[in-house]
Amino acid sequence: MSEAQEVDEKPxxxxxxxxxxxxxxxSPSDLVPGVYEGGLKTWECALDLVDYLESSKIRSPMGKxxxxxxxxxxxxxxxxxxxxxxxPKSTGLPMTHIHLQDYNAAVLQLVTLPNILLNWYMSPAxxxxxxxxxxxxxxxxxxxxxxxxxxxxxxxxxxxxxxxLLMFNISLRFFSGSWETFDIDESLSxxxxxxxAANRDRTYDVVLTSETIxxxxxxxxxxxxxxxxxxxxxxxxxVAAKVLYFGVGGGVSEFVARVEGQSGRVGTVWENSGGVGxxxxxxxxx
Numbered sequence: 001m002s003e004a005q006e007v008d009e010k011p012x013x014x015x016x017x018x019x020x021x022x023x024x025x026x027s028p029s030d031l032v033p034g035v036y037e038g039g040l041k042t043w044e045c046a047l048d049l050v051d052y053l054e055s056s057k058i059r060s061p062m063g064k065x066x067x068x069x070x071x072x073x074x075x076x077x078x079x080x081x082x083x084x085x086x087x088p089k090s091t092g093l094p095m096t097h098i099h100l101q102d103y104n105a106a107v108l109q110l111v112t113l114p115n116i117l118l119n120w121y122m123s124p125a126x127x128x129x130x131x132x133x134x135x136x137x138x139x140x141x142x143x144x145x146x147x148x149x150x151x152x153x154x155x156x157x158x159x160x161x162x163x164x165l166l167m168f169n170i171s172l173r174f175f176s177g178s179w180e181t182f183d184i185d186e187s188l189s190x191x192x193x194x195x196x197a198a199n200r201d202r203t204y205d206v207v208l209t210s211e212t213i214x215x216x217x218x219x220x221x222x223x224x225x226x227x228x229x230x231x232x233x234x235x236x237x238x239v240a241a242k243v244l245y246f247g248v249g250g251g252v253s254e255f256v257a258r259v260e261g262q263s264g265r266v267g268t269v270w271e272n273s274g275g276v277g278x279x280x281x282x283x284x285x286x
Contacts, residue, residue: 042073074115
């Protein structure tokens with residue numbers, strides 16, 4: 001399996017049965033601490049983060065090393081992938097690394113990767129595959145986001161998707177488990193191609209996370225991981241969150257206090273004060 005096709009999973013507590021997480025789809029509870037962390041649903045702050053990425057200089061992820069923490073349905077990372085899959089086909093593109101982490105391995109298997117496959121299928125990058133299956137016995141949906149349909153994940157589709165990753169020089173990696181067990185050195189252990197700045201420290205250019213500061217007990221682990229991930233070179237570390245998470249105790253004030261307690265700085269780059277307030281924060285360390 002080539003680098004651009006590599007998929008890593010690092011379960012925190014042994015193998016997780018994907019079916020065991022299906023019961024949470026219609027559950028009245030979005031959080032079962034230590035069991036399920038809400039990754040099967042798309043939360044509004046993830047959409048806020050996409051809007052911000054669209055208007056910012058991160059719009060082009062080409063050649064960057066990107067980490068999304070607590071990715072769930074992975075809407076921000078999928079947006080960045082869509083930018084890559086919309087590029088004209090070309091050779092010599094610098095390698096782009098996109099790493100996705102979620103607490104639950106089942107979320108990565110049931111939602112994250114299928115969402116990525118669906119986005120690819122709807123993008124210009126899959127045009128040659130869609131043309132090749134015009135006479136296929138398997139029924140594939142039209143490329144129409146307004147029409148409901150189902151995408152069959154056939155061996156031919158998977159092969160075409162992997163070919164696209166190679167064509168656009170994209171490396172995808174998936175990690176499951178808690179933030180305490182996430183090994184930054186291991187996650188960045190892949191060799192860089194000659195288009196990357198090979199001599200710089202191996203850290204992430206972009207760290208994204210949304211709706212992950214809802215529980216006070218997990219803030220220290222999240223902040224410590226973000227700080228390790230970005231190193232000292234120029235980076236973007238963006239946190240999208242509600243101002244206050246009722247019932248679970250977390251929120252922006254506690255998060256900012258914890259970051260500043262670890263010599264960091266937090267600036268608000270986007271804010272919506274209507275209803276339940278929401279923010280996008282940029283986090284920096286000296």
